[in-house]
Amino acid sequence: MDTKELSAKGEEYYQKGDYAAAEELFLKVLGAGQRFADVYNKLGLISCAKGAYDKASKYFEKALEINPKYTEVSLNLAVTYNEMGQYDKAREVYGAAKGVAETEVKGIDPFVKGKLANLHFSTGEIYHEMGLLDEALTEYLKAAALRPDFVDVNVKLGIAYRDKGLTDKAIHEFKEAKGKNPNYTPAGINLGVTYYTLSKFDLAEEEWLDVLKRHPGNKTAAMYLRLIKKKA
Secondary structure (H helix, E strand, C coil): CCHHHHHHHHHHHHHHCCHHHHHHHHHHHHHCCCCCHHHHHHHHHHHHHCCCHHHHHHHHHHHHHHCCCCHHHHHHHHHHHHHCCCHHHHHHHHHHHHHHHHHHHHHCCHHHHHHHHHHHHHHHHHHHHCCCHHHHHHHHHHHHHHCCCCHHHHHHHHHHHHHCCCHHHHHHHHHHHHHHCCCCHHHHHHHHHHHHHCCCHHHHHHHHHHHHHHCCCCHHHHHHHHHHHHHC
């Protein structure tokens, strides 16, 4: 088989989830001296699936050398840097990717939107852990704008608002999350916590009882309910 056939066959294996066979063929393509950005990208994704982030980052970097405007690769590299704890590099690569795609955000592929949202979400978590709440909120809001269906983003937004003392906004976000997925436990737990901090114990108890009704073994809700009983 020539390199194009090897690449096509590798893609076929990749789509079937046979990453070992796909990797073998993709490496043969590279061994033949061919430089296909998509082959490097797929090798990077395979390496990510194995947790080999250092190797993955090198594959993605090679792909970008070939095609600097390959947005998906930029996002994959940014996410990989993030997994490696190289947050400055992640933000730099993401910034470049965003610059290419920003004018077409509304029309971009849902897969790419999801990648962008996840990166904003992860960056927001870093800011949140550092106590930089305004910066965290900015990132969470960007994630929510890209993927409003992500209930975990609503919950993180709610927690950040609560930490800033903006309890009305926090309650709104937790209710939004519950509306999207009533079985998403963190939404009910955190809504109850927010009510508890406002001394609205009846409402807090109602939320935690609802969590236990849906998930009888939830230890967090049970623990918080014991707090309510002590208050009584």
